[in-house]
Amino acid sequence: MRVLVLGGDGYLGWPTAMHFSAAGHTVMAVDNYLRRTIALQTRSQALMTNPDLEQRAELFRALTGKEIGVRIGDCTDFRFLEGVFKEYNPDAVVHYAEQPSAPYSMRGYEEAELTLRNNLTTTLNVIWAVQKQAPACHIIKLGTMGEYGTPNIDIEEGWIDIEHRGRKDHFLFPRQAGSLYHTTKILDTDLLWFYVRTWKLRVTDLMQGPVYGLSTPEADLDERLAPNFHYDDLFGTVVNRFLVQAVAGVPLTVYGKGGQTRGYLNLLDTLQCVQLAVDKPAHPGQLRVLNQFTECFSVNDLAGLVQKAGKHLGLNVEIEHLPNPRKEAEEHYYNPAHSGLLELGLKPHHLDEGVLAAMLEQIVRCRRDIDRAKIHPRVRW
Ligand code: USQ
Numbered sequence: 001m002r003v004l005v006l007g008g009d010g011y012l013g014w015p016t017a018m019h020f021s022a023a024g025h026t027v028m029a030v031d032n033y034l035r036r037t038i039a040l041q042t043r044s045q046a047l048m049t050n051p052d053l054e055q056r057a058e059l060f061r062a063l064t065g066k067e068i069g070v071r072i073g074d075c076t077d078f079r080f081l082e083g084v085f086k087e088y089n090p091d092a093v094v095h096y097a098e099q100p101s102a103p104y105s106m107r108g109y110e111e112a113e114l115t116l117r118n119n120l121t122t123t124l125n126v127i128w129a130v131q132k133q134a135p136a137c138h139i140i141k142l143g144t145m146g147e148y149g150t151p152n153i154d155i156e157e158g159w160i161d162i163e164h165r166g167r168k169d170h171f172l173f174p175r176q177a178g179s180l181y182h183t184t185k186i187l188d189t190d191l192l193w194f195y196v197r198t199w200k201l202r203v204t205d206l207m208q209g210p211v212y213g214l215s216t217p218e219a220d221l222d223e224r225l226a227p228n229f230h231y232d233d234l235f236g237t238v239v240n241r242f243l244v245q246a247v248a249g250v251p252l253t254v255y256g257k258g259g260q261t262r263g264y265l266n267l268l269d270t271l272q273c274v275q276l277a278v279d280k281p282a283h284p285g286q287l288r289v290l291n292q293f294t295e296c297f298s299v300n301d302l303a304g305l306v307q308k309a310g311k312h313l314g315l316n317v318e319i320e321h322l323p324n325p326r327k328e329a330e331e332h333y334y335n336p337a338h339s340g341l342l343e344l345g346l347k348p349h350h351l352d353e354g355v356l357a358a359m360l361e362q363i364v365r366c367r368r369d370i371d372r373a374k375i376h377p378r379v380r381w
Contacts, residue, residue: 007096018218028069102179155336158289209293212239213267256324263293309356
């Protein structure tokens with residue numbers, strides 16, 4: 001298949017591009033380095049220095065003989081994006097090209113405006129580029145479990161049947177996010193649903209939980225092919241952050257009571273899920289929503305697991321409860337459905353001590369590069 005990866009320089013985008021290329025697909029990766037730019041501006045650079053997308057693609061070609069096409073450009077520029085679709089004519093587009101940080105989106109007006117404009121305009125442009133240049137192309141959109149929030153009822157997989165005053169209908173599950181970033185993902189879903197109804201597009205919306213990990217078969221070929229591993233308060237996800245904190249000797253930064261529960265997954269499973277979505281596409285006129293995580297943990301559970309894994313490696317890991325910089329429930333009911341991807345064939349990798357120990361060992365090798373000033377939360381809302 002011809003697979004177009006938007007946001008191909010990102011934590012998930014680059015491993016996805018390599019994964020599809022290694023599996024024998026033709027891949028093109030597009031990025032404008034927005035996250036790198038923001039990271040530089042906010043002192044939030046990743047732990048390891050990552051070569052740019054063109055250099056990574058060149059290195060990947062030298063090591064594997066496989067070619068990943070690269071286009072550097074801004075997906076909010078419709079002429080640019082339409083040109084890429086026209087030139088490349090993809091069978092599937094994997095859309096990661098969004099500002100992905102909840103704290104960044106809450107930092108101030110400029111950051112809010114950038115997040116809203118970037119994320120929604122890109123989604124609108126993908127929809128229009130598909131409709132005008134590649135109408136059979138399957139759109140795989142990265143959404144987030146954070147769209148649902150933490151309601152006091154079971155979370156369904158995208159859709160819910162509602163009976164009201166004796167009549168029944170089928171609706172998108174109610175969504176109520178905890179940050180502007182997560183809210184842009186709700187708005188994306190609504191945009192996609194509108195155009196699926198209007199133009200019979202084929203769309204899979206993957207409601208993903210926080211991802212952890214830095215190892216994939218392709219990334220392990222050479223350390224310069226590693227994903228961008230963030231541990232700062234803006235771009236670092238909680239498990240990755242805790243592991244770096246454990247190595248740096250900084251007490252794990254549990255926000256508030258630590259009862260916040262989310263569905264997590266290994267980076268390897270992100271690759272599997274996206275692959276399954278591409279291999280088994282949505283039908284024309286279908287907005288298929290899949291909840292993309294493998295297991296639920298509270299923040300306290302994660303801190304406990306990291307503490308235990310650290311102890312076995314001789315690290316003295318402490319846990320600190322900080323005042324929560326976010327507005328979120330710290331004790332809540334959480335029971336989201338997630339059978340769709342398992343039914344498509346997902347074989348989960350579970351978060352255990354072995355996985356954490358392997359990550360800790362990799363991080364220990366970069367111990368000297370850890371900047372402790374990037375660890376504590378700088379944005380409150
Ligand atoms: N948390 C801590 N301490 C920390 C960092 C986070 O207690 O040092 C807590 C947060 O308050 C939250 C939970 O851990 O309750 C998860 O936080 P996170 O920063 O790992 O995840 P989040 O901000 O929700 O965003 C991340 C990705 C985002 C993706 C989302 C999936 O950055 O792109 O959409 O995970 S989800 O959380 O399911 O919405």
